Amino acid sequence: MNITVVGAGYVGLTTALGYANLKHKVFCYDNDLEKIKLLKKGKLPFFEKGLQELLPLNLNKNFVATDTLIDSLDKSSMIFICVGTPSLNNGKIDLEYIFQSCKEIGMNLKSCKDYKTIVIKSTVIPKTTEELIIPIIEKYSSKKIQIDFDVKVIPEFFQEGNALHNFFNPDRIIIGQINSSNNLLIDELYSSFTCPVLKVSLATAEMIKYSSNAFLSCKISFINEIGNICKLLGLDVYEVANGMGYDPRIGPYFLNAGPGFGGSCFTKDLQALIKKAESLDYTPLLLQSILEVNNNQPLKVINLIKKKFNKIDSLKIGVLGLSFKEGTDDVRESPAIYIIKELINLNLIIHAYDPMALPNMKKKFPNIKYFENPQELINNSDVILIVTAWPQFKNLNYIGKYVIDTRKVIDNKKGVDYEGLCW
Ligand code: UGA
Helix, strand or coil, X not given: CEEEEECCCHHXXXXXXXXXXXXXXXXXXXXXXXHHHHHHXXXXXXXXXXXXXXXXXXXXXXXXXXXXXXXXXXXXXXXXECXXXXXXXXXXXXXXXXXXXXXXXXHHHCCXXXXXXXXXXXXXXXXXXXXXXXXXXXXXXXXXXXXCEEEEECCCCCCCCCHHHXXXXXXXXXXXXXXXXXXXXXHHHCCCCCCCEEEECHHHHXXXXXXXXXXXXXXXXXXXXXXXXXXXXXXXXXXXXXXXXXXXXXXXXXXXXXXXXXXXXXXXXXXXXXXXXXXXXXXXHHHHHHHHHHHHHHHHHXXXXXXXXXXXXXXXXEEECCCCCCCCCCCCCCHHHHHHHHHHHXXXXXXXXXXXXXXXXXXXXXXXXXXXXXXXHHHCCCEEEECCCCHHHCCCCCCCCEEEEXXXXXXXXXXXXXXXXXX
C-alpha cells in the first residue's frame, strides 16, 4: 500500500518507518525543511530507540522524505495526519497545525482522482474531526466525505522511548469511523496485527485517547499522593504499591511514585479535557486534582532540602537527570524544569547532568553549570537530586553525600545520607 504520513515528529516518524519496514511504500511529509533535509541524509531530528537503525535500511526504498505533498498524495491511498496539537495558554489545544495540514491536503486532493482515506493520528478533543476537520477538507478539496474520500480517527498509544515496540506490538487498535465507512483498506493495513481491533464512532475514538491518558496520569497522581502520606508515616510507597498491584482490578503498572509526570502529553491532554468539560458546564474535579497533585510534586524535593539544612543559600545542588523520563532526550514538561526553576528562585548554585538531554535543557537554562560526567557532578555538589531513573545512576559513588532520590534508583545506601521522596 502507498501511504503518506504528514508530520515527522515522534508519532509521524515511528508510524512512517514502522509501515515502511512492513513493506508499504511511505512518503513522509513535513513543512519543516530542516527536518526533511536531515531525514534525506539518513539522520533523525530527535532520539527515539530503534528509529535511527530503521531509517537507512528503508531510505529511498520504502521510505521517502518529502517537502511537497502533491506527488505523494496522488500516489497514496491512505494519508496519516500526525502533526502536533500543543497547548494554548488557556489550556485548550492549538489546532493550527491540524488546520494547516487539512487545508494543504484538501487543496492537493482537488486534483487527485482516486478515493483517499485520511487517518487522524494527532490527539484531538472529541468532536473535532466531525465538526472541524471534515468540513475543512471538504471546503478546500471541493470533494465530499464518503463519496470522494473518507476520514478515520485511529489514535496512537506510543510511549516515547518505546514507540517502535508499541508500533509493532499494540495492545489494541481503535478505529473511529463514520457508520457506513468502508473497511477494506484499513483491514488490509492491520491484517498482520493480532491484537483486538475495535471499531467505534469518530468522537468515541477521540475520547478513548483522552480517557486513557487521563486514567494513566490519575494512577500516577494517586500513587504520588499515597506516597506523600507514606513519607509522613515513615512507610515505603513502593512496598505499598507492590502489595496493591497483585489485585487484578488494580494491576502493578504505572504505580511508581516520583517527582510527578512530565512529557508532551499528560498535562496537555488533561488541560484540554478539563477545558472541554467546562465548556459543557461540567466541573471535572478529579481531573483538576490530578494536575494539582502533579504541580506540587516536584516541589517536595525543595521542602526536603529546607527541612534538612538551616541555611541553604550556599548549597551547591546537583540535579541528576533532566529528561522527563529515562530513554529519551525530551525535556518537555520535565519535573527537572520545575525543580530547577525553584532552585533558581532560591538563588542556589545548580549543577546538572543527563546522559542525553543536555542539549535540550541548555536551551531552556543556558546559565546553570552542566557536567559531562555524573560522578564529577556528585563530587562537586552538596545535595544530589536524582530526578530521572536513568539506570546508570544506580552505581555511582554517593558516599558522604546527601541524596534525595525521587525515583528509587539507588539500592546501595551504605555511607550515603539517603532520603527517598515517598519512602
Ligand atoms: C504517554 C502514554 O503513556 C502513552 O500511552 C501515550 O500514547 C502518550 O503519552 C501520548 O499521548 O502521546 P509518554 O508521555 O511517552 O506516553 O510517557 P509515559 O511513559 O507515559 O510517562 C509519562 C510520565 O509519567 C513520565 O514523566 C514518567 O516518568 C511518569 N511516570 C510514569 C511516573 O511518574 N510513574 C509511573 O508509574 C509511570
